[in-house]
Amino acid sequence: MSVLLGYVDHAEELASRFLQCFPKNRVSAQAALNHEYFSSLPPRLWELQDMSSIFTVPNVKLQTESGDSIQVCARKNSHGKASSGSKH
Known part of the structure; x- marks a missing residue:
């Protein structure tokens, strides 16, 4: 697995569920x-x-990332909670 997945919350675990060898073991x-x-x-x-x-x-x-890729994010709302993760 890519080392970069470790920097994004829950990304490595989700990716590993998609990358199961047997289809019946993959996440839908x-x-x-x-x-x-x-x-x-x-x-x-x-x-x-x-x-x-x-x-x-x-x-x-x-929001631009390092490199050429682009990501979607949201700013914090008036309650101080992020309305979207900047890592997705």
């Missing part, structure tokens, strides 16, 4: 969506209709 897509890896995303993301932009959700924006 639906079960994966309920994994802790996605727990810090704003609940409003789960309510979006198909083809709706994630950027209609308040505080969701793109």
